[in-house]
Structures are given as structure tokens and as C-alpha cells.
Amino acid sequence: MTMTDWRIFQYDSEQDQQGAECPPSPEIVQPGHYIVLSITGERIRVGIKATLPRPRIPTHSNTPACESHYRPRARTRDGKCLITGLQTQTYSRLKVAHIFPRAHDKEWTRKGYASKIIDTADEGVMGGPTKIDSVQNLITIRSDLHDAWDNYDFGVDPNNNYRIIAFINGNEDINGLHLQLDHIQDQALRPLDELFLDHFMQGLYKHMKGAGETEWTYEDYDSVFGDGSFDMSNPKLWNTRQGKQLFEITLADRLFDNGISQHGVSM
Incomplete structure (x- = not known):
């Protein structure tokens, strides 16, 4: 973080020299060396923000309870992939994804998101009092984009x-597109x-941060959570900081519906 106006420049690490300025562009940044400098090309002090990304597990739709829960509402509202516009007669190529992961419902509540939901549906189809399963926290996207969304490989900039x-x-294929929301006129x-x-x-x-402890790869996620499984046989994965976090949120996610039913909310 820095309070100084800055620009990104190419950087020659061998010569320790800056190169040309990299102007804003819709293109994906190519691998290489870059340096953050002032708008006049001078070096500046940049602090590192300690915030880590929120761990998230892949979403699977292999439970009948979930099928009768929030997905039909999102499908009815959208009817297509909101990123590419893909429409199909069945939903085999489309999946409903949470924007904010339901396993982190305590953080959701702490941030006050429940109070921002104006969806008027019954609590039973919105995940209980937290309303974390409201359609206001759901988007329909192409199936092959679902894991990438869960992995934060791309995002939606609401300010652009x-x-x-x-x-x-x-x-x-999706970079630079715009999320298709014009068909949703009802703010609720x-x-x-x-x-x-x-x-x-x-x-x-x-x-966009420096490398720390090695993150789980997509293959790691797939071997552990593929097809809705929960494989705990690899201690090299589960003994890491990320593994311990994922274990906790996986249990929270799988017990979510049970927790709602204990509060007397019909699914």
C-alpha cells in the first residue's frame, strides 16, 4: 500500500533497470518482471498488506436438499450464464454459484450482509436468518467457470x-466481458x-501478493473434493495452514443445512 500516485513499469532484473511504462489495458498481464514507481519514474515506499484471502472450498451439487433449496430461484431469475450468455434447455452446462461462500456465515453476519439483503422470500429458501442463500448472493455461470470462480481466478468489478x-x-475468453444483469429489474x-x-x-x-506458503493446486482440490468427496488421506495437504483452514470450513459447509434445520427452518 502507498499514498503516492504510482504507475507500473517493466523491469529488467539483471540490469536492475526500469523499462517502459505499462498503461492500463484490458489484456491479461503476461508473466515477467514489473516494478511499481511514482508517476515520474522514481522509486517509492510500498507497504505490504497482511490480509490473506478467505479460504474457499469447491461447491458441489450432489445433495438432494441443496437441489430443492436455492438453485431453482437463481435459475429462474437468470436462465443463462451471466458471464457468457450461454443458454441451454437443461442446466447440465450451468451451475449456481455463491458470491460470498456459505461456509463463512459467521463472517457474513459480522460484516452485516444479512441486513443488506432485501429479498422477500421465505427464510427457508434463503438459508435461514442469515439469508446467505438469497438470490442476491447467487449467480448462474457456465459449469466450467464454477471452480475458477470459487478459486478467485477471476472476479467482477462492480465499480467498472x-x-x-x-x-x-x-x-x-471471459476477461473484459461484462456481467449480464440488465434482465434483473427487481432490486430485491x-x-x-x-x-x-x-x-x-x-x-x-x-x-496479487508475494508468494508465501505453497497454496493447494487445482489438482489438490480435485483429489480431495472431487465429485463431492472428502479425502483426508494425504497429511502433506491437511497439515498445512491452508489445509487446517479448509478442514474447518469444509465441516462448516457440510453441516450448514443441519444447522439450519436445528433452528427450525424448513428446507
Whole structure:
């Protein structure tokens, strides 16, 4: 973080010299060396923000309870992938994704998001009193984009006409598109900008910071959580800081519906 106006420049690490300025562009940044300097090209002091990205597990739709819960409302509202516009007669190529993960319902409550939900549906279809399963916290997207969304590989910038920003390579087909929300005229059904911004910031925290402890790869996630499984046989994964966090939120996620039923909310 810095209070000084800054620009990004190319950087020659061998010669320790700055190169050309990198102007704002919709293109995905290519791998290389870059340096943050003042607008006049002078070196500045930049602090490192300690905030870590919120851990998130892949969402799976293999439980009948979930199928009769929040997904039909999002599908009815959207009818297509809100990123690409893909429409299908069935939903085999479309999935409903949470913007803010339901396993972090305590943080959701602490941030006051429940009070911002104006959805008038019964609590039973909104995840109980927290309303975390409201359609205002859901988007319908193409199935192959679902894991990338959960992994914060791209985000939606609500302050730039809902532009899709890819944080890593491999998402060139969606980078620069705009989330399609014009069909949602009822504000009580429209996703909250605050939630998109929260998700966007998680992507920045995850992909725009220096390397620390090695993160789980997509293959690690798939081996542990693929097809709705919960494989705990690899201690090298579970003994890491991220593994311990994921274990906690996985239990919270899988007990979520049970917790709601204990509070007397019918699903």
C-alpha cells in the first residue's frame, strides 16, 4: 500500500533497470518482471498488506436438499450464464454459484450482509436468518467457470460496469466481458455490489501478493473434493495452514443445512 500516485513499469532484473511504462489495458498481464514507481519514474515506499484471502472450498451439487433449496430461484431469475450468455434447455452446462461462500456465515453476519439483503422470500429458501442463500448472493455461470470462480481466478468489478477481470492466465475468453444483469429489474433479486467487491478483493489478495506458503493446486482440490468427496488421506495437504483452514470450513459447509434445520427452518 502507498499514498503516492504510482504507475507500473517493466523491469529488467539483471540490469536492475526500469523499462517502459505499462498503461492500463484490458489484456491479461503476461508473466515477467514489473516494478511499481511514482508517476515520474522514481522509486517509492510500498507497504505490504497482511490480509490473506478467505479460504474457499469447491461447491458441489450432489445433495438432494441443496437441489430443492436455492438453485431453482437463481435459475429462474437468470436462465443463462451471466458471464457468457450461454443458454441451454437443461442446466447440465450451468451451475449456481455463491458470491460470498456459505461456509463463512459467521463472517457474513459480522460484516452485516444479512441486513443488506432485501429479498422477500421465505427464510427457508434463503438459508435461514442469515439469508446467505438469497438470490442476491447467487449467480448462474457456465459449469466450467464454477471452480475458477470459487478459486478467485477471476472476479467482477462492480465499480467498472461489472467488468470481468481475470487474475491468472487461461481466462482470456471471459476477461473484459461484462456481467449480464440488465434482465434483473427487481432490486430485491439483484446481486449485491458489496458482495461482488468482496469476492473481487479476495482475488487480489490471493493472486496479487508475494508468494508465501505453497497454496493447494487445482489438482489438490480435485483429489480431495472431487465429485463431492472428502479425502483426508494425504497429511502433506491437511497439515498445512491452508489445509487446517479448509478442514474447518469444509465441516462448516457440510453441516450448514443441519444447522439450519436445528433452528427450525424448513428446507
